[in-house]
Amino acid sequence: MARECKNPTFSFFSKKRFTNASAIKNCALNNGQKNLKMYFQNVSGLRTKSNQLLAFSSHMDYDIFVLIETWLNENFFDNEFFDPNLYHVYRKDRDVEKTGLCRGGGVLIAVQRKYSSSLVSLKNNDTLLDQLCVSVHGASNILICASYIPPSSIDTLYKAHVDNVLALTSNNGNFCVLGDFNLSNIEWSSLDDSTALCPNNVSSISEIYLIDNFLSFGLVQINNFSNSLSRILDLIFITDNINFSLLECVDPLSTPGLHHVPLVLHIEFYEFNDFYFENVTSNFCFKNFDFNIINSAVDIIDWDSLFTGVEVANCYDIFKHNINDICKNNIPIKINIYSSLENLNLWIWT
Incomplete structure (x- = not known):
């Protein structure tokens, strides 16, 4: 069978770029x-x-x-x-x-x-x-x-x-x-x-x-x-x-x-041209954190009730959502600010 553009082999075409000269x-x-x-x-x-x-x-x-x-x-x-x-x-x-x-x-x-x-x-x-x-x-x-x-x-x-x-x-x-x-x-x-x-x-x-x-x-x-x-x-x-x-x-x-x-x-x-970007990122700061707080928060959740009658894929989403909320509510957030010179990227991913 002949291959068409939608074939993953030609996944290049899932990208598009600026094509207007101006x-x-x-x-x-x-x-x-x-x-x-x-x-x-x-x-x-x-x-x-x-x-x-x-x-x-x-x-x-x-x-x-x-x-x-x-x-x-x-x-x-x-x-x-x-x-x-x-x-x-x-x-x-x-x-x-x-x-x-x-x-x-x-x-x-x-x-x-x-x-x-x-x-x-x-x-x-x-x-x-x-x-x-x-x-x-x-x-x-x-x-x-x-x-x-x-x-x-x-x-x-x-x-x-x-x-x-x-x-x-x-x-x-x-x-x-x-x-x-x-x-x-x-x-x-x-x-x-x-x-x-x-x-x-x-x-x-x-x-x-x-x-x-x-x-x-x-x-x-x-x-x-x-x-x-x-x-x-x-x-x-x-x-x-x-x-x-x-x-x-x-x-x-x-x-x-x-x-x-x-x-x-x-x-x-x-x-x-090189463009100046100031990058701001954030991540959890686990240093010196008491993980017993996380364990306690996880223990009090009624997982059986949350998962009853729910498909496996959705169970994972529920679990991930709850764990993420626990982390955001209990673990300190560290803000990182750094600067860099980068080339402008003309690609737009769809």
Whole structure:
């Protein structure tokens, strides 16, 4: 049976956060780094699009390109597609020898040189994995991971991709995972005012492993743009503390096919001010207290009368209520006052 959002596995969605941009801005300060504008598309091959991409990347104002299914190999050079003075290009081409396939696959991330960036080593660097991770450095660092998983791939391939991402989430920083995961059976639905999308019809081993693990590490899926076949193959997972907007690109690099929608992702970085809290707590002061007083008070209660005809669960509530009253009436209360600096918490638990 397929799992629905109400399944405890997806208990992440019992939380909701401020999703209104102005609400977030009222609680935070922009940290000075320019907000990132990212172009994301499964391009279905770049071999014949070098001039097209070179002109596109040189004249558009995208900070980062994430391109899936590049179909490139060692015979193609980075500067054929991007101006080397403008972009630092990172690629993971398909391993032709291992796969026996000379077409398809490959991922690419290009970052404007005005940002400091570097390639991030993956836990599993098998050349069979079309996966790449780049760190973009600044006032707020972000890891950007690109993945391509071919249709009908085995479960172990999905596991390898997911495990590589999970190994990097331990950094507790900003994270964005973009890719064509070819999980066409999953349906994504909006949840009230939340920006996170809820996965439905999750049933296969690969689907469950990816969704369970990504959600458990605070990575939420935000792409709700269906392709021409009313399916979503290209997924975008971000850490749930990032403010963003996602739009379909009206002037894409190449004409979209049936399966993929070119997207533009805007990411805003905020740091939250420290707020001063004076915390007041109280607790019972048992020091030098005469427990005989409590014993006497408990002895005079007619418990049989209180419990007669009452269900076990209600008996416990009655017992707890009486004991609590005895303690409050007889044990001194100690007041504790202390101060601390804490980050404002934007989560509201329902």
